[in-house]
Amino acid sequence: xxxxxxxxxxxxxxxxxxxxxxxxxxxxxxxxxxxxxxxxxxxxxxxxxxxxxxxxxxxxxxxxxxxxxxxxxxxxxxxxxxxxxxxxxxxxxxxxxxxxxxxxxxxxxxxxxxxxxxxxxxxxxxx
Numbered sequence: 454x455x456x457x458x459x460x461x462x463x464x465x466x467x468x469x470x471x472x473x474x475x476x477x478x479x480x481x482x483x484x485x486x487x488x489x490x491x492x493x494x495x496x497x498x499x500x501x502x503x504x505x506x507x508x509x510x511x512x513x514x515x516x517x518x519x520x521x522x523x524x525x526x527x528x529x530x531x532x533x534x535x536x537x538x539x540x541x542x543x544x545x546x547x548x549x550x551x552x553x554x555x556x557x558x559x560x561x562x563x564x565x566x567x568x569x570x571x572x573x574x575x576x577x578x579x580x
Contacts, residue, residue, distance in 0.1 A: 464508040469495060474509065478516035 463471050473495050476482045482489060490497045503509045532550075535543035548554035573579045 463512050466509060466512060470503055470509055471512070473500065473503070474513045474516055477513050478520055480520060 463474075466474070473489075473493060476489055476493055484492065486500065487497060489495075490500050532543055532547055536547045545554060570579070
């Protein structure tokens with residue numbers, strides 16, 4: 454990730470903020486916020502103050518985008534393989550992602566008109 458993260462501007466963040474942003478974006482880093490803060494030497498209150506800063510959150514999000522973009526080809530290939538094997542959920546997702554499938558839901562008319570609903574409301578039949 455270090456090579457990729459150089460392409461993202463850190464908006465003047467401190468080195469410890471940049472490091473923690475990388476930790477948050479890295480899918481191999483696991484644990485609670487408390488665990489991650491302890492592991493990387495960041496006070497929890499300090500971390501939550503950082504999370505209130507748009508620059509920090511934007512940087513974390515940009516790193517997450519880079520991680521997900523880097524994985525996209527592999528995930529797409531895995532989805533296509535599942536779809537080819539006959540997995541109906543994968544087939545549906547594949548076509549949804551390609552914009553070739555939209556679920557159509559049938560709406561049934563209740564027989565009420567807008568006017569009849571307004572009349573029922575005015576007559577106290579609906580609350």
